[in-house]
Amino acid sequence: MHSHSFALAKNKVQRLLFLPGSVWNGWGGRSQSQRRGIRSCRSPLYAFTTHIQDRMAKRIQARRLEGVDENIWVEFVSLAAQYKTVNLGQGFPDFPPPRYVREAFSKAITGEQTLLNQYTRAFGHPPLVKALAQFFGPLFGKELDPLSNVMVSVGAYGALFCSFQALVDEGDEVIIIEPFFDSYEPMTLMAGGRCVFVSLRPTSAGDGKPPSSGDWRLDPAELEAKINKNTKMLVLNTPNNPLGKVFTKEELEEIANICIKYDLICISDEVYEWLVYDGNQHVRIASLPGMWDRTITIGSAGKTFSATGWKVGWAFGPDSLLKHLRTVHQNSIYHCATAAQEAVAQGFLKELERQGKPDCYFLQLRDELQKKRDRLYHCLTEVGMTPLISQGSYFMIADVSRFKSQVPPPTDPNIPYDNYFTKWMMKHKQLAAIPVSAFYSAPHKKQFENYIRFCFVKEDATLKAAEKILQKWSSESPGPQD
Numbered sequence: 288m289h290s291h292s293f294a295l296a297k298n299k300v301q302r303l304l305f306l307p308g309s310v311w312n313g314w315g316g317r318s319q320s321q322r323r324g325i326r327s328c329r330s331p332l333y334a335f336t337t338h339i340q341d342r343m344a345k346r347i348q349a350r351r352l353e354g355v356d357e358n359i360w361v362e363f364v365s366l367a368a369q370y371k372t373v374n375l376g377q378g379f380p381d382f383p384p385p386r387y388v389r390e391a392f393s394k395a396i397t398g399e400q401t402l403l404n405q406y407t408r409a410f411g412h413p414p415l416v417k418a419l420a421q422f423f424g425p426l427f428g429k430e431l432d433p434l435s436n437v438m439v440s441v442g443a444y445g446a447l448f449c450s451f452q453a454l455v456d457e458g459d460e461v462i463i464i465e466p467f468f469d470s471y472e473p474m475t476l477m478a479g480g481r482c483v484f485v486s487l488r489p490t491s492a493g494d495g496k497p498p499s500s501g502d503w504r505l506d507p508a509e510l511e512a513k514i515n516k517n518t519k520m521l522v523l524n525t526p527n528n529p530l531g532k533v534f535t536k537e538e539l540e541e542i543a544n545i546c547i548k549y550d551l552i553c554i555s556d557e558v559y560e561w562l563v564y565d566g567n568q569h570v571r572i573a574s575l576p577g578m579w580d581r582t583i584t585i586g587s588a589g590k591t592f593s594a595t596g597w598k599v600g601w602a603f604g605p606d607s608l609l610k611h612l613r614t615v616h617q618n619s620i621y622h623c624a625t626a627a628q629e630a631v632a633q634g635f636l637k638e639l640e641r642q643g644k645p646d647c648y649f650l651q652l653r654d655e656l657q658k659k660r661d662r663l664y665h666c667l668t669e670v671g672m673t674p675l676i677s678q679g680s681y682f683m684i685a686d687v688s689r690f691k692s693q694v695p696p697p698t699d700p701n702i703p704y705d706n707y708f709t710k711w712m713m714k715h716k717q718l719a720a721i722p723v724s725a726f727y728s729a730p731h732k733k734q735f736e737n738y739i740r741f742c743f744v745k746e747d748a749t750l751k752a753a754e755k756i757l758q759k760w761s762s763e764s765p766g767p768q769d
Contacts, residue, residue, distance in 0.1 A: 355473035359725040366710060372719040373752045375663075375741045378528065378681045382746050384594040385648050387637055392597075392630035403626050409617050411439030411601070412628035418635040419601060422642075427574050427584075427603065435606040438613060441623040443558045443587040443600035446612070448474055449620070450554050450583050450602065453611035455480040459519040464505060466726035466735070468528050468556060483518070484728040485510050486735075487532065499676040500532040500684075501567075507541045514545070520552045521545075523572060526559040529684055529726050529740040531677025533563050536570045543575045552608070553578065558587035558600070559680040561649040564657040567678045573603065580605050583612070588631040590681075593652065593744075597627040656681075656743070662750055663743040666757040674741075681744040684723055688737040703736035712739075718756045 360377070367374045383389065395403040407413070416439060420431035431437060440446040447470060455461060457479035463471050465484050475482050487503040523542065525534040534542075546553050555572050563569045573582035584603040589595035602612060616622075634648075641647045660677055667674040673686040687708055697707040705722035713719050723738035743750065 351477040351479070355476055359469065359721070363709070363713075363719070363721060366713050367719040370713045370717055370719075372713050372717045373749060373756060374719045375743070375745065375749075375753055376719040376721045378742045378744070379589075379595045380593045380681075380744045381749055382593065384592045385634070388592050388594065388630050388634040391633035392626055395626035395629040403629050405625065407622060407625040407628065409622045410434075410613050411437055411622075412625055412632060415439055415599075415628045415632035415635075418632045418639070419603075422635050422639050423586075423603060427571060427579065429579060431603065432606070435609065436603060438602045438609050438616065439623065439628060440600050440602065440616060441620050442589060442595075442598040443556065443585050444470065445598075445616075445620050445623070446583075446585050446600045446602040447471075447554070447556065449612040449615040450585070451475060451478045451480070452615045452619075454552055454583075454608070455520060458517060460515065460517045462510070462513055462518060462521040462551075463728075464521075464523060465728060465731065466527065466529055466723060467522065468524055469726060471522050472728065480519075481517070482728065483513050484731060485513055486727075486731060487527075487530065497676055498673065498686075500527070500530045500678050501535075502675070503530055503532055505538065505542070507545065510542070511545055511549075514549050514551075518549065518551060520554060522554045522556070524556040525572075526557075526563060526569065526679030528559070528680055529682045529721070529723055531675070531680045531682050531684070533567045533569060533678040534572075536568075536575075539570055539572045540575060543572055543578050546581060547577045551581065553582040554585065555582055556585045558585060558590045560586065561591060562653055562656055562681065563679040564653065564660065565676075565678065569679070580607070583608055588627075588634075591649070592631065592634050597624070597631070599623055599627050599631050659743045659745070659747075659750060663741060663753070666754050667741070670757045670761040677743075681742050682740050683743060684738045684740050686737050687739055703732045705736045705739050709739050716756055716760055718753060 363376055366372075367376055408416075410416070411419075411433075413433075416433035416437040419437050419439075420433040424431040429436075438446065438449075440449060451461075451474040455475060455478035459478075459480045460483050461471075461475045461480045462483045462485060463475070465486050467484075472482050485505065487505055489498070490502050490504050521542070523534070523539075525539075526532065527534075542553075545551070553572060557569070557571065560569045560571075571584060573579050573584050582604060586601050586603070587595075588597060588599035588601075602609065604612075638648060643650075660683060663683060664674050664676060667683075667685050671689050673689070675684050675686075677683040687705065690708065691704070694708055694711050696704050703722060703724035705724050709720050709722045720739040720741050722736075723740050724732040724736050726740075727735055745753075
C-alpha cells in the first residue's frame with residue numbers, strides 16, 4: 288500500500304475507534320520483538336479488537352448452541368493420538384464390512400447405472416426403503432409401507448436429529464434414561480426442550496454370578512414420578528451404549544405401559560439390535576401392543592454391516608410421526624449418498640435370503656464379537672478391574688475404583704475420577720478408553736465416576752496389543768504417578 292493511502296486508512300480507523308495517534312505512531316522504529324512485546328501488553332487497539340470479537344461471537348452464536356458446544360470425543364480422540372495409544376475408546380470396528388456389501392458399493396460407483404452417482408429419492412433410495420420394509424416388517428409384526436413407514440437419513444445421527452427437531456418444541460420435557468448416548472442431551476436442548484434424567488442403577492447379581500449389564504435396572508416408580516404435563520417424549524437405547532444392557536421384554540412392557548398411560552412419544556435407538564450375546568433377545572418396543580403409533584425406531588447400517596463411515600441410518604414409524612421428520616429432513620440433510628444406500632439395499636437383500644441360517648452375517652458377527660468381549664473381559668479382570676459382562680453392543684464397562692490407592696483422585700473435586708483415570712491410563716499405559724461419566728447428566732456424573740468404557744469391536748491384532756499392555760500392567764505394582 289502507498290504511504291499516502293496507508294495514512295488515509297489509518298486516520299479513518301483512528302476516527303472510527305477514537306484512538307489516539309500515539310497508538311499508531313508508537314510503532315515507528317521499533318523492532319519486531321518490541322512490537323510483539325507491545326501487543327502482549329494489550330494496547331488499546333488490541334483490547335478494543337478483542338472486545339469487538341467477543342461482542343460479535345455472542346451476537347453470531349444462536350442461543351440453541353449455548354451449553355452444547357463441548358464434546359468429549361474431540362478431547363479424548365486427540366489425547367489417544369497424542370499418546371499413541373491402543374485405542375479401545377472410539378466405538379467403531381477396525382475391520383472391514385463384509386465383502387458383498389463392499390463389492391455392491393464399488394459396483395454402484397463404477398458400474399453401468401450412472402444414476403447411482405446422482406441424487407435419489409430424498410427420504411430413501413427406493414431399493415433400500417423397499418428392502419428395509421421387507422426385512423423389518425415381520426420383526427415389527429406389521430406390513431410396512433416403504434414410502435411412509437421408513438425414512439433413510441445420514442446415519443442414525445441424522446435420523447435422531449430429525450426426530451428431536453420435528454417432535455420437541457419449546458418447553459417440552461424429554462425423559463432420557465441414563466447412561467445415555469451423549470448426543471441425546473444437546474439434541475433436546477437445541478430443539479428447545481428440557482432434559483429429565485432417570486438412571487439405571489446396579490442391583491446385586493446374586494448366586495455368585497459375575498456382575499452383568501443386565502443387573503442395572505430402571506425403577507418404574509421413579510420414571511413415572513418424573514412425568515408431568517410438559518413431558519412429551521421418552522428416549523430409550525437398547526442395547527445400551529455405554530452399558531451394554533439389553534432391556535428384557537418385561538422391562539420394555541413396563542416402559543410401554545407408562546408411555547401409553549401418559550401419551551408419550553418414544554424414541555427407541557436400536558442401532559446395536561443384532562449385537563446381542565449369551566442368548567439374550569432384542570425386543571423392539573414398537574412391536575409391543577399400543578406402541579407402534581407412538582414410537583420412532585432408529586437403526587444404522589454402520590452398526591449392522593460394520594461400515595460406520597458410510598453414514599446410512601433410518602427411522603421406522605407411523606406416517607403420522609414420520610411426516611414431521613421428513614419435513615426437517617428435506618430442509619436440512621435432503622438425502623445421503625446414493626451409492627452407499629444402494630450397497631446397503633443389496634446387503635439386506637442378501638441377508639433376507641439367509642436370515643436365521645448359519646451363514647447369516649448378523650449371526651456370524653454376533654458370535655465373533657462375543658468371543659472378543661470374553662477375551663477383553665478376562666484381561667480386564669486380571670489387571671484388577673471389575674468389568675460388567677456386556678449383554679450387547681460394542682462396549683463393556685469396568686469398575687476401576689480399586690485403583691484409587693495407586694492412582695489417587697484429582698485435586699479438583701469437580702473432576703470425575705473416571706475422567707482423570709482414563710487420561711492417566713492413556714498417558715502412562717498407552718491404552719485408550721472413555722470415562723462413563725461422559726454418558727451422564729451433570730448432576731449425576733459423580734455418582735457413576737468409577738467406571739470406564741472399552742470398545743471390544745476390534746481386530747484381533749488390536750486386542751492382542753491391548754492384552755499385552757494389560758498383562759504387563761498386572762505384573763507390575765504401579766505407584767501414584769502424575
